[in-house]
Amino acid sequence: LLQVEKRLELVKQVSHSTHKKLTACLQGQQGLDADKRSKKLPLTTLAQGLMEGSAVLGDDSLLGKMLRLCGEAEDKLAQELIHFELQVERDVIEPLFVLAEVEIPNIQKQRKHLAKLVLDMDSSRTRWQQSVKSSGLASNLQPSGAKADALREEMEEAANRVEICRDQLSADMYNFVAKEVDYANYFQTLIEVQAEYHRKSLALLQNFLPQIKAQQEAWMEKPSFGKPLEEHLAVSGREIAFPVEACVTMLLECGMQEEGLFRVAPSASKLKKLKAALDCCVVDMQEYSADPHAIAGALKSYLRELPEPLMTFELYEEWIQASNIPEQEKRLQALWNACEKLPKANYNNIRYVIKFLAKLTEYQDMNKMTPSNVAIVLGPNLLWPQAEGNMTEMMTTLSLQIVGIIEPLIQHADWFFPGDIEFNVTGNYGSPLHVNHNANYSSMPSPDMDHGERRQHDQARRPLSVATDNMMLEFYKKDGMGVRVMDTSWVARRGTSAGRKATSAPPAAQPP
Template structure:
């Protein structure tokens, strides 16, 4: 089916994109992350460790020097002479050994720092590699999408006609311009209008307060979604005609332009204000004849149903006046409010 082909194309495209992403991530890990991991987890910590060790050795050396100087002073020797005695000699040897350790550690730290600086270009290259790998990944992904997108658009632009017995539409109806919905579905009467009218003729004509009583919000939401998908279970909603009536009102109100059009708003209002009944009917008829073909067909279909509904006014309490009160604002409103 058309939907299966669309899903297959999209699925294949997503699979190829996933493969490209996997390849990209593996390449980044091998060529960028692993070398930088060595830098972050081995080389830099080693340098930091060496610096801490050097600082400790310097403290030890300073401590040894202080002890040697104090020992020399206590021996009563002048500053021009070297201190003598086994204790002083031992302290001097400790000081010299500490100084030697400092020198060795400092040399090692310097060597590590020089090695680090020498690899600076390599580290910069890792980031350059990252950008290059990212660019290649995006190029391949873009090429893949550019290749598959025309195929998807071709499928979407040439959908198979709906089966004759279903009378379904292929696009959402609620909130869409009337003519756009009719063109997309190949219908003369908007699907929500026809479906709701058909269901109400079967189960709602004698329901008291039809179009006046508010339906369950959850039921209304579900029915609107079903109408948009053209999957309506008549049996499910036969026990709740108020939900059907609510969906019909919602469709009419959510049209971007009222069924009776913005352009003719003033003419409808002027006609309804005429006191003479014959003149009022003629003016209303004239305005109706000026409606676009799609609007004219749908308003005519709807009015025929509403006329039928008022035949049951003893049961449903929906007189022509009541029908006008509850449905009028959903058929005509000024553009400023829209």
């Protein structure tokens, strides 16, 4: 019992501390009913704020729908939290309070009362013994007289009270020891109630998440820059990425004769604005037709910001190995084989881009963008390794190999990708060959013009006023860094362009 008595104070301290900390964890005000507690709950305030925001924005916007759904979810979470806190308060906090503030203090009071009774008993015994001595009787004789009898009775009653109190205290202490399992069960109940609360909350959130995701997926106006190609195509229901088609179509109208297209650095603010507009699928062709370099920059940015290059990481090694084949015919065969392995979405988009770049090089006398130059400035945006090295390394070996891949694709676009192509796929743009919105140009010159006509037309063009970045082109002009010019005479010897379109394979060998 002495050990139990020592533990009483320790258990009281622990119970009191736990009760205090548990009470502090409650988000609602303790002691209030569910309705009053709900009004003061932070989650309820959050839910109300979300619903008010939804009402302001309306269901016409994605944010409005998200706010409404999240507001409903938070409100239900708040109701679950209130139920959880009420249960914890009833089954854990209140019993701990009773243990720390009622049951153990009662035992301790009983212990103090016993000590007082013992003192009273000792005092009675002392008075009785003094009475015996003062009577002058011998120690073995019983005192006589009314006073002595009264003192003896008082002593006996005190001893009886001590015995009763001691028995009661012992019973209470044994009771405390026996109920330790019940006290420990409070904490088990706490964990069980928490587990049930979290299970219900998780089920509630899992019920709302599909609705929230469905709203996200159903919303068509999603950004395209930096997003996977297939995701953008699936959401928009397109075959050609919107930024690619929009930029190519605008360039066909206003940029084919622009000197240094894709090489000249556009205005940073114009580029940022155009990219943002493309992300919203809203482009004012009239506004940007006067700045083809911004359009070209936006196309390069889109291609470069794809999480995976258009020509894919999976085929990177195969592209590089193909570019390293010394024999021209086998090299083209290997490049053709790699093209055929591209996923459908990537194939459609690289075909679209390469066909456009091939058309761009038809105006190389004016725009100075030969297949080699185009490959130099655009190649690194179409293919790059999954783990890039530093810039110096990329601008040496890797870039040379990538240029060796892109250049022949442009030179023989009709052979690699047979058949004509409609650049204005969605029909949302004007005629790319005959309508020119750039007031600084007269009309689009035909690549079939003779030299004199081109020269006369070129004099009417506005001078180039944007600063250019010649780093890449100058780099390739250095000794030992020139791009290999491929001997393609065998293609002409083997057959006409029409014949290649019909076979859709290298003339020397049909693919398996």
